[in-house]
Amino acid sequence: MTLPTILLLGTCDTKLPELLYTQSRLSACKTLIIDIGRNASTDPSISITHADILAHASNKESISHLDRSDYITALIPHATATVQTLFQEKRIHGVMGIGGSCGTALATALMRDALPVGFPKLMVSTMASGDVGPYVGETDICMMYSVVDIAGRNRVLETVLGNAAGAISGMASFYLSKMDEDESAAEGPRIGISMFGVTTPAVTRAREYLEEVMPGCEVYVFHATGSGGRALERLVQEGVLDAVLDLTTTEICDEVVGGVLSAGESRLCAATKRDLPRVVSVGACDMVNFGTPESVPGEFLKGENGRVFHHHNPTVTLMRTTREECAKIGKVIAKNVRGDGVKWTRILLPTGGVSMLDVPGHAFWDPEADEVLFATLEDELRDIGIPVIREERQINDPDFAVTAAEMLRQLIEEHRAK
Template sequence: MATVLILGTCDTKLDELLYTKTQIESHSTCTVLIMDIGRNSTSHPDINITQSDILGSKTDLSNHDRAEYISALAPHATSQTSNLVHKNRIHAILAMGGSCGTGLATTVMRDAVPVGFPKLMVSTMASGDVAPYIGETDIAMMYSVVDIAGRNRVLDRVLANAAGAIAGMARSYYSSQSDGKEKAQEQEGGKSCRIGISMFGVTTPAVMRAQQYFKERLPECEVYIFHATGSGGRAMERLIREGQIDAVLDLTTTEMADEVVGGVLGAGPERLSAATAKDIPRVISVGACDMVNFGGVETVPRRFQSGGDDDGSDGGPKRLFHEHNPTVTLMRTTGDECATIARRIGHNIRGAGGRKCTVVLPTGGVSMLDAPGQPFWDPEADKILFDMLEEQAKAAGIPVVRDSRHINDPEFAQAVAEHLVQLIQGKLNDETGVIYS
């Protein structure tokens, strides 16, 4: 049978947890395990994994404040859950809670199970900003409408819906495991190759051409395109770490610009590091490193708006902006910022195998806006970016190719795609047939 793991604070929500358990089990093809992640240890015949089971000792968390209790319990609950997944004893996770319960349960969901494993969080926090809970994963969140603080008709209906949803997800996941399809794909590497590509609106033509070329050259490949919005880059890094991506065309590294300058779409300081650690075939470029992202015009920090500091004093040159749409404002990166972006990329790719990694620089422009006649065309700033990244990469033993075409030139896109194909096939050498302009 498919088995659902329920994570819950049994000291405060046991009645709701038990009701949800009965609702799941009413779907006759599912069983339930309850794991107690409460601050105070609770005993009940239907609690399958107690707090003491999780901690492996009689540690008393009742005197800890909420932050301390979460920090103490989360790693152990994560380890327990991960073991259950690896032993194929559970096939979905459901949790319910307020802010603390949501924070603890989603930490376990993010860290214990891979992308694709069913996970559903019923939460009082689900109608607000859920980014801190979901991160780059596929956690589904359902708003509880009323607080999870005693059963009533509204909450019972929400929990019954959640039970039906997680039971369906668990059965689907269990079926995919038991019929051997996913296991066979894992053993055989699934498709011939799983390729990740980073994309932004201003590099879309290049990515679409590269995707098409991969399908032509490697008909059995799967292509995963990640929107470089911060969460997209983090998701790609996660899937690489999990071994779910075999090769990367990291065409659009714009998230590094936001990370360095202070835009809203940074993907964290470790962007590009996962593929370095895994040493998988990879082609890297600098798509959209000419821009930093903010929200509407009114959200741009004052120091950038005025060319001065936040206090209004003169702090630098006036910045160049482009209103992409009413909710997205783009700011052109300066030469100094481009140098820092290149150094950060260089640092994170250091250690990559030179036979599996290449940097390709489109000197004709790095985005739709960075082309002759377009608002962000700045050959001097681009040259600083190219020169610094070339210096960093070569110092690390990573080959660098300069291509005079624009990043969105179809022939450029085809050339970098073919370069990655040859890296994947292990055929690339100094006599490569990849044609650069």
């Protein structure tokens, strides 16, 4: 059986002994050490040197004179291209990095930018016990806290590095065994669906219906928490998904109004660029997300009109979107679904309510605000060639979910026929 190859990332000017120890714990694998340090190292154990990384750079001057921030910025694009080539040539089956703050920033940037979701990635870091969001992003990087600083070998660090070596070895072996299987054609389409707690019934019924009427399809559900939307966009961009049922576009509310669960300004754009079969709705566009009640910005608590809030749980506070905000949200959705020659997108509007809270008798029921959202989408997309269809049911009505899923199924079949 072919042994998996692990790419070890580290700053060899400061972490080479620890990298070499990790390499010794990977006896069941082949290894390549790549030097992403600030000062070039000439140790013969290094497989990919600074000179290799910068071989195609227009300016091959040493980066050691740069300050830490500039050196990281300068090295990342060249190191990313190097790692991408190793992946594309199928020469590596897992990647592991070790480092402090700078090494973590560098190594995880390479993992995010050079390697797809699903490729084994593990980072042993002094930064892993805090907020790892900036390092992980929307990817599947595993973060392991080093407990002690990576500054000289000792029993604690060697145990952590040994455990990490075992973990990446297992992941890479599994990845290698699945490579041929993953490259075979899928039985049915791979469909992404966006979901929030307040649209769960709709997503559940739509998923069930698609699995019933399209045997062999794979449904991927994304929690619309910012990172979920970014992951959906990434997998569309990487070609992992063939169609999208974007029932829950609430992350755009947070982007427009200033909530904490924005997926960025390019939400919806990946499927627009690829022109995939897609049905888009406005699930949970009645709300903006904040943390605890104390975290809500003061600007939303001032004035006589006051905002409508709902305490979803002790750490999640929801704020109802206003008519003015709904108009802005509608314009952003319309802008992001438009594209040159976009043909396979449909917009489906649940006029009976866009979430569990936006129905008669519940906290966010505001048909006037919803109407602004619906009318804005209709106005912005009129004569663009993207149909906007009103459906009188509320979003979590099982019949609405089936209508949306069936609309997507028809688009998928028509797209395949073309």
